[in-house]
Amino acid sequence: MMEQSKKDLERYLDTVCAQVRAKGMHKEIRDELSGHFTDLVTERLELGATDEEAQQYAIRQLGDPQAVGRELHQIHKPRIPWGLLAGVILLSAVSLLGMAAVEAGFTEDLIPNALMLRQSVFIILGLIAMTGMFFINFKQLQRASGFIYGGALLMIAASLWLGPEMMNGSRRYVSILGFPFDLIGCSPYLFVVALAGIWKRPNVQNTTGGRLRSWVELGLLLLPAAIYILIPSFAELVVYLVVALPLYIRITRRWVSVMVVAVSSVSGVALYVWSQLHWSDRNIDAFYFQDVVTGAGYINRIIHGTLTSAGWKGHGLEGAGNGLIYPYTDLFPVVLIQTFGWAGGLLLLVLTCWFVLKMVSCARAVSDTYGRMLIFALTLMLSIRLLYGLSILSGRMPLISIPFPFLSYGQHVFIEFAAAGLLMGIYWRKDMLPAGQAPSSL
Template sequence: MTNRHERIQHYLDHMCVQVKAREVHNDLRDELGNHMQEMILDKKQEGYTEEEAIAYAIEQMGDPAVVGKSMHRLHRHRMHWGLLVGLIGLSITSLLLIWIFTINVADEKYQFLYRGHVMYTVIGVMIMLFFIYFDYRKLKKAAWWIYILLNALLWINPMISTNFYGMSRFLIAPLGFVIDLTTASVWILPLAIGAIVQEKLHSNCNMQSILTYIAMVALPVVLLFQMSDWVRMFLFGTMSIILFGWLTRKWLYTVLGAVVTGSIFVLLLFFADRYGRLERLSVVLNLQDDPYGGYSNNSIIKIIQSAGWWGNGIDTKFDMFKMSYLDYPGVLLIDVFGWSAGILLLVGIIWFVASMVKMLPRIRDNFGRMIIISITSMFALQIIYSLAMTTGKAPILSIVFPLIGYGNHLLFEYAMVGLLLGIYRRKDTISTINEKIQQKMDADLLTNS
C-alpha cells in the first residue's frame, strides 16, 4: 500500500472512531472514500501531482474528528421516547389496578397476585431491555428453527401436559414456571413466517409462493384448533391475513382470503363446536333473557353506569363483580376512578398505538417494517376488543388487555415492545447497501403488480 493510500485510510479510521454505530463504518468508508477518490482524480486531471491531489481532498473533507462527530449525530442509535413514555404509563396503571384489586377484592388466599404481577413486570422489562439491544435482523437466520420448535411444542404439549387448570395450552417449564404456548405462538409465529417468506413474496409473488405461505399458516391453525383455543386461532388467522396483504400488496387475494377464512370459521361454529361458543357469542343480542352467561355483560354495564365521571373510590366494596375484576382491568379502572379515567386510558392507548404506527415510515429496513406491522396489528386487535368488552356490549372472550391485564402474557408483550424499540434504535444504522437492495425489490414488486 502506498503512502497516499495510507493517508486516506488513516483519515477514514480517525473519522470512524467518532461514530459509535459500527454497523455503518463500512458504508461511511465506501461513501467518503469514493468521494475523496473522485476529488483526487479531478485534481490529477488539472495537473496536480498525486500527493498534492490527496492533500487537497483531505483538506476539503475537513477535520476527521469534526466529520466523524457529524456522521455520529446522523447515524447514532435512537430511542422512541413517545412509545417508551406510553409503555411506562400503561405499566404504572397496571400495577396500580392490581394493587387496588388485591387489597379490596381478592380473598386472603389470593394476596400473592400483586407480588406475581410485579414479578411478571420486572421480568418483562428485563426481556424488553434485551430485545432493545438485540440485533433483530438475526431473527431471520433463526426463523425456520423458531417455526419448527413452536409447532412441535403445540403438537407435543397436549400429549404430555398435566393440563394446567384443565388447559393443555400451558407448558410447565423448570422451577414451576408456566409458559402460555398459544399466546407465544400468536405473537412469534407471524414474525417467523414473515421472515421466511418475505423476500419470496416480495420478489416473486406467484401461486407457488402463495401456497407456501398458506401451508405455513395452516399448520399452526390446525394445531390451535386441536387444542380448542379458538380465540388464539382466530387472532392468528386474522394476523396472517393482514401480514399477507402487507407483504404482497395483493389486496384482492387478501380480501378473498379473509372471506374464505371467515366462512370456514362460521361453519366451524355451527358444526364443530362442542362448547357452545356460538351461544356465548350471541349472548349480547339478548342480555335480559340469557342462559349462557349474560351475567358478566350485565354486571359490566351496571358497573359502568354507576361509576359516573369520578368513580366510586378505592374503598368501594366491589360487591358486584368480585374476582372477575382481574379479567377486566378497564372495568375496575372505571369503577374506581370513573368515566374520566376511562377516557384518559383511551387517549393513552390511542397515543401508544399511534406511536407504533408512526414508526413505520421512518424505518428503511423491510424486515423491520414487517415486524412493526405484525406487532402493531396484534396489539391493536387485542386492545380494540378489550375496550369493546369493557363496555359490556361485546361477547366475552378470553382476550386479555395487553400490558394491563394480569398474567404471563406480559412477558411476550414487553418483548414485542422491546423489538419495536430495538428496530427504531437502529433505524439510522441499517446498511445503505441493504437499503438500495430493498428499494430495487420494492420497484420490482410495483412493476410486477
C-alpha cells in the first residue's frame, strides 16, 4: 500500500471513531473497516486496476466517515433498561404502600416506630447503592473477582466474631453507620458474582492444568456451602446452592460433577433437616397445619386463614397485619393480600413475573460472556427470592427467613438494589464492548 493511501485510511478511521463514544469498540471498528478496505482493494486489483486506483476506490466505497461514524454510534451507544428500572420503582412503591397499611392498621405495639419512614430511608439508600453499581464497569469486577470472594469470607468471619448476639443467639448483624447489616445474608450475592468472574478468568481457564483446575473450581463452589452448614445458615445455604450449581454448569459444562454435588447436597441438607427436631417439625407442620395448635404450623394455619378470608377486595387498612407475626418482614406478601385482597395479590404476581422476565430479557440481549453469566447469576438470585416470597401465599411453605426482595422491611434492600444496579449497568454497556471481551488477569 502506498504511504499516502495508508495516511488516507488512518484519517478515515480516526474520523469514524471520533463519532463513536464507545471507546471499547474503536479497535473492533478499525479492524472491521480495515478488513473491508482490504477486500475492496483486492477486488479492484483483480479487475486490472493499479494499486493507487484500487486504494482510492476503496476509500470512496467506504462512504462518508462522519455519516458512517454516526451510524456506528447509534449501534454502540449505551442502552438503559427502562423496563427493569420501572420494575424496581414499582416494587419500591408497593413496599411503601404496604408499610403505610401496616402502620395504619396494626393494633399491637409490635412494629418499629415510623415504619414507613424507616423503609423510605432504606429505599433511598438502596437507590444510591443502585446508582453507584450502575456506573461501575462490570469488567473491573471480573478482575477483582478473587478479592470479592475473599471479601465475602471476611464478611462472614466479621459477623460471627464481632457481631452482637441477636435473633435466637445468631451472630448475623454488624452495625455500620448506625444500620444493622446482615452480612451473612448479603454474602451469597458476593459469592456468585465472584465465582462468575473466577471461573471465566483466562488465568483459571488456560494456565491451570485440567484436573487441577477442576478441583480448584469445585473447591471454590463447595467452600461457601460448607461454611453455611457450619454456621448454620439454612436459608443462605439453599439460595446459594440453587444459584451456584446452575452457574457452574453454564460456565464449566461439567454435568457429572454438578450431579454428584447436587445429589450430595440435597441428601446432606435433607439429613440435616430431619436430624434437627426444630427443622423437621417445621416442615411437617407446614404441610399439616390443620392439626397443629402452636409452632410453625400454627403460623401456616394463620396464613391460610388470612388469605382465604381476604376475598377479592381485602379488609382494607383497618385489618392490615392483624393476627400476623412480623407482618412487615416474612409475611409481607400476606399483608398485601389481607389489605388489598386477591385483586392486589394478582397485581403483585403480574408485577413480579414481569420483573423476572425483564431480567431474563436483559441476559439474552448481552453478548459479552462474563456479563451474560453475571446477569444469569443475579437474575437467578433475585428470582429465587421473589418466587419464594410468592410461594408463602400457598400457606404450606416452611418459613426460612428469606426476605421478599425490594418489598419487605429491612436493610436487605441495599444488596438487592445494588444487584439490580449492576444488572442494569451490564445491560447499559452491552453494545459498548466487543462480544466475549475478556480483561487481563490480576
